[in-house]
Amino acid sequence: MTETNHLITFSQVEKWYGTFKVLNGIDLQVRKGERIVICGPSGSGKSTLIRCINGLESIQGGHIHVAGIDMTANKHNAEKIRQHVGMVFQQFNLFPHLTVLQNCTLAPIKTLGLSKAEAEATAMQFLGKVRIPDQAHKYPSQLSGGQQQRVAIARALCMKPEIMLFDEPTSALDPEMVKEVLDTMISLANDGITMLCVTHEMGFARSVADRVIFMADGNIVEQAAPDLFFDSPQHPKTRSFLGQIL
Numbered sequence: 001m002t003e004t005n006h007l008i009t010f011s012q013v014e015k016w017y018g019t020f021k022v023l024n025g026i027d028l029q030v031r032k033g034e035r036i037v038i039c040g041p042s043g044s045g046k047s048t049l050i051r052c053i054n055g056l057e058s059i060q061g062g063h064i065h066v067a068g069i070d071m072t073a074n075k076h077n078a079e080k081i082r083q084h085v086g087m088v089f090q091q092f093n094l095f096p097h098l099t100v101l102q103n104c105t106l107a108p109i110k111t112l113g114l115s116k117a118e119a120e121a122t123a124m125q126f127l128g129k130v131r132i133p134d135q136a137h138k139y140p141s142q143l144s145g146g147q148q149q150r151v152a153i154a155r156a157l158c159m160k161p162e163i164m165l166f167d168e169p170t171s172a173l174d175p176e177m178v179k180e181v182l183d184t185m186i187s188l189a190n191d192g193i194t195m196l197c198v199t200h201e202m203g204f205a206r207s208v209a210d211r212v213i214f215m216a217d218g219n220i221v222e223q224a225a226p227d228l229f230f231d232s233p234q235h236p237k238t239r240s241f242l243g244q245i246l
């Protein structure tokens with residue numbers, strides 16, 4: 001397959017924090033519509049890797065192409081790439097002083113130039129999709145963690161991204177709220193959006209991922225379809241990690 005068939009391409013990507021090498025020459029290709037789960041020990045570089053996809057981290061070596069745009073060719077390219085990429089964080093990151101609806105319409109009005117009415121119509125559509133249209137006029141603090149995370153997902157979708165990135169989206173949630181967020185993500189996955197998700201929810205990985213990537217020490221150590229990955233992990237580091245979490 002040629003590079004043009006890939007929505008995301010990493011070629012020998014290196015990221016350093018000072019003298020510490022966080023990403024050690026990463027090669028990665030992601031096809032349009034592919035659903036990828038990234039797992040690995042804390043500190044292995046998972047967040048850094050997905051933050052590189054929307055230009056939240058600068059890189060010191062290699063190349064990243066997203067949606068046909070070369071991240072490092074021009075200092076404005078990260079901004080262009082970001083318009084194709086939605087991101088959901090562990091800590092929701094909603095604007096506390098804005099209502100749910102305002103959280104969802106702010107960027108579409110400011111960045112995409114939508115009218116307030118258009119942005120609100122889109123927002124209500126996606127709040128429906130995450131099954132909380134009735135919360136539109138509340139403030140984030142009035143919602144449960146699971147509801148807040150679903151707002152964060154709706155807010156990202158309002159920008160009509162081609163790619164959705166999730167960084168441990170259920171790790172900050174009380175256990176009873178994990179399922180409602182995972183169900184929302186499963187529904188998105190079924191819609192065919194390209195998705196990269198850092199998570200240790202292995203049931204989710206088994207049911208929706210096309211590929212599971214295991215990282216350790218800034219490297220992609222192993223990657224495989226979920227059944228193969230979980231049933232016959234090849235690398236000792238993968239085995240040891242799965243032994244700890246399963």
Ligand code: ADP
Binds near residue numbers: 040
């Ligand atoms: P993971 O998401 O797999 O837990 P991260 O990508 O967050 O890993 O971090 C990888 C490594 O980089 C860790 O050792 C972490 O301490 C280090 N690191 C992350 N962010 C910074 C930063 N802003 N400055 C210095 N070191 C960092």
Ligand code: MG
Binds near residue numbers: 046047
């Ligand atoms: Mg992380």
